[in-house]
Amino acid sequence: MLIRRAPTFRSSEITDEKLYLGRRRFIAGATALGLSGGIVTDALLSELAEAAKAPQGAPLKAPRNPAFVHADPLNKIEDATSYNNFYEFGVNKDDPARLGGTLKTRPWTVKVEGLVAKPKTYDIDELLRFPLEERVYSLRCVEAWSMIIPWIGFPLSALLKQVEPTSTAKYVEFVTLHDPQQFPGQKPGFFGSSLDWPYVEGLRLDEAMHPLTLMTVGMYGQVLPNQNGAPFRVVVPWKYGFKSGKSIVRVRLTADQPKTSWEKAAPQEYGFYSNVNPTVDHPRWSQATERRIGEFRRRKTLMFNGYADQVASLYTGLDLKKHY
Amino acid sequence: MWLAALAPLAYLAGCVLTDNLGANPIDFVTDTLGDWTLRMLLASLAVTPLRLLTGQAWLVTLRRLLGLFAFAYAVMHFSVWVVLDFFFDWPLMAADIVKRPYITVGMTALVLLTPLALTSTAGMVKRLGARAWRRLHRLVYVAAILGVLHYLWLAKVGVKTPWVYAAILALLLGIRIVAAVRRRASAPRAGASVEAARARWVKRRLEDTRPR
Numbered sequence: 001m002l003i004r005r006a007p008t009f010r011s012s013e014i015t016d017e018k019l020y021l022g023r024r025r026f027i028a029g030a031t032a033l034g035l036s037g038g039i040v041t042d043a044l045l046s047e048l049a050e051a052a053k054a055p056q057g058a059p060l061k062a063p064r065n066p067a068f069v070h071a072d073p074l075n076k077i078e079d080a081t082s083y084n085n086f087y088e089f090g091v092n093k094d095d096p097a098r099l100g101g102t103l104k105t106r107p108w109t110v111k112v113e114g115l116v117a118k119p120k121t122y123d124i125d126e127l128l129r130f131p132l133e134e135r136v137y138s139l140r141c142v143e144a145w146s147m148i149i150p151w152i153g154f155p156l157s158a159l160l161k162q163v164e165p166t167s168t169a170k171y172v173e174f175v176t177l178h179d180p181q182q183f184p185g186q187k188p189g190f191f192g193s194s195l196d197w198p199y200v201e202g203l204r205l206d207e208a209m210h211p212l213t214l215m216t217v218g219m220y221g222q223v224l225p226n227q228n229g230a231p232f233r234v235v236v237p238w239k240y241g242f243k244s245g246k247s248i249v250r251v252r253l254t255a256d257q258p259k260t261s262w263e264k265a266a267p268q269e270y271g272f273y274s275n276v277n278p279t280v281d282h283p284r285w286s287q288a289t290e291r292r293i294g295e296f297r298r299r300k301t302l303m304f305n306g307y308a309d310q311v312a313s314l315y316t317g318l319d320l321k322k323h324y
Numbered sequence: 325m326w327l328a329a330l331a332p333l334a335y336l337a338g339c340v341l342t343d344n345l346g347a348n349p350i351d352f353v354t355d356t357l358g359d360w361t362l363r364m365l366l367a368s369l370a371v372t373p374l375r376l377l378t379g380q381a382w383l384v385t386l387r388r389l390l391g392l393f394a395f396a397y398a399v400m401h402f403s404v405w406v407v408l409d410f411f412f413d414w415p416l417m418a419a420d421i422v423k424r425p426y427i428t429v430g431m432t433a434l435v436l437l438t439p440l441a442l443t444s445t446a447g448m449v450k451r452l453g454a455r456a457w458r459r460l461h462r463l464v465y466v467a468a469i470l471g472v473l474h475y476l477w478l479a480k481v482g483v484k485t486p487w488v489y490a491a492i493l494a495l496l497l498g499i500r501i502v503a504a505v506r507r508r509a510s511a512p513r514a515g516a517s518v519e520a521a522r523a524r525w526v527k528r529r530l531e532d533t534r535p536r
Contacts, residue, residue, distance in 0.1 A: 075347075076347075078347075079347035080347075082346065082347060083346055083347030083348060087482060091480070091482055091483045091484075093346075093347075093348075094346065143480075145348055145351075189484060190484070191484035191487050191488075192484070193482075194481075194482030194483070194484070195481075195482050262481075265481045265482060266481040269481070281423075284424060284425070284426060284477060284478065285424060285478075286416075286419075286420060286423075286424075288416075289416075291348065291350065291351075293347045293348055294347075296350075296408075296411075297411060298409075298410070298411075298413075
């Protein structure tokens with residue numbers, strides 16, 4: 001029998017709403033005063049240092065970027081942290097929250113390498129020093145459900161500019177940590193492994209450089225919980241959720257299109273692009289509608305998950321039925 | 325047995341009352357009811373093999389109850405899909421039944437189970453005659469295979485649980501095939517099947533050396 005348990009974070013770790021709102025007001029005020037426009041205050045620095053030491057659930061503050069908000073209300077943090085796919089922990093959607101405790105997110109380094117002029121290994125603390133901002137994105141899972149989530153991070157383009165991709169670089173590959181000791185789902189079961197490890201995802205370089213592509217270290221004003229891909233993940237809101245690789249240890253620039261994990265597992269079902277597209281069905285289920293978590297009725301799925309204005313131009317001339 | 329068969333429902337009711345259905349309650353309820361449909365179906369199909377292996381004849385008294393519970397869970401599973409998931413959006417559902425093989429086979433399995441549930445009473449056995457009744461109820465094998473296929477086809481790559489059901493079903497059907505073959509081997513005359521009769525006829529003709 002299936003036994004459902006409460007999320008693994010303690011109630012004491014949930015940010016008190018008053019503090020949360022207070023922080024929002026502080027940030028709004030700071031933004032108004034121009035403090036966040038690249039000027040890092042001592043207060044912010046000490047907060048970041050605190051976040052760097054902090055376990056999951058620790059507060060992480062960043063000003064909300066008004067250019068990236070969503071018209072729909074946020075999903076509850078309890079839902080976003082207890083219902084998701086992260087096959088490294090298991091194939092059930094409550095596995096990540098239930099089993100996430102085994103992942104050690106510190107020390108953590110991320111190698112940025114491949115076709116770049118200045119390859120570099122970043123420590124997670126260094127990544128936390130990028131100018132962080134909060135963005136509210138819609139996340140559409142290929143299983144036809146969606147959530148509205150406030151992420152905290154910085155554009156991937158900021159990271160890539162530092163390492164300087166060479167002219168031959170055409171794609172970016174994201175590799176997730178491979179360690180069955182920390183990820184129980186990576187141990188092969190009786191019927192074999194669920195996926196080929198490590199988990200690999202990828203983007204075309206222009207997709208990676210798009211301002212929407214967010215390297216993410218937090219959500220809901222907190223350090224990213226283990227079950228949501230701590231400590232460092234990518235969020236690509238116009239593509240199905242699995243394109244947003246979690247717990248990333250390597251970012252590699254390549255000339256050839258990366259072979260992604262889901263493409264390897266079922267090429268007829270999951271393509272490299274995997275843009276949210278209501279007119280192209282998954283071979284075994286429809287993508288025309290979705291259930292917003294927390295809502296009763298299904299709603300219509302929007303082209304590029306509602307980000308068509310920003311990203312449609314990336315795909316002019318590309319047959320999206322063929323390049324699903 | 326009633327208690328065991330109703331326990332999943334009580335569990336679901338408990339989840340509803342304590343608001344413990346998770347972030348996606350409709351999917352959770354649909355999946356749970358689907359799981360229990362298959363479990364009940366496999367349990368009802370396990371009765372005969374268990375009886376053959378243990379010689380406990382009384383086990384057969386459980387079969388009808390398990391089969392009817394399988395049907396009840398299947399009906400609830402289907403109702404949740406119609407009412408909660410698609411909210412009577414018939415065109416969309418019809419499109420899905422035709423277009424998605426996993427829904428096609430799931431619907432077929434439910435349709436096949438319906439006459440079995442309707443003819444489950446002792447009166448219906450009498451009215452149909454034991455032989456016709458038994459032949460009709462062999463449809464359960466097809467329904468079970470389609471049910472497992474439904475689960476195999478809807479599950480994402482990498483999800484292995486449907487294979488557990490497939491393995492158990494293969495075992496349960498395998499035991500029946502082995503038992504049937506043995507029955508035929510040990511008592512060929514009593515079997516009186518067409519193949520056996522034909523084989524005997526051919527044998528007689530070959531042995532018949534009288535000039536013609």
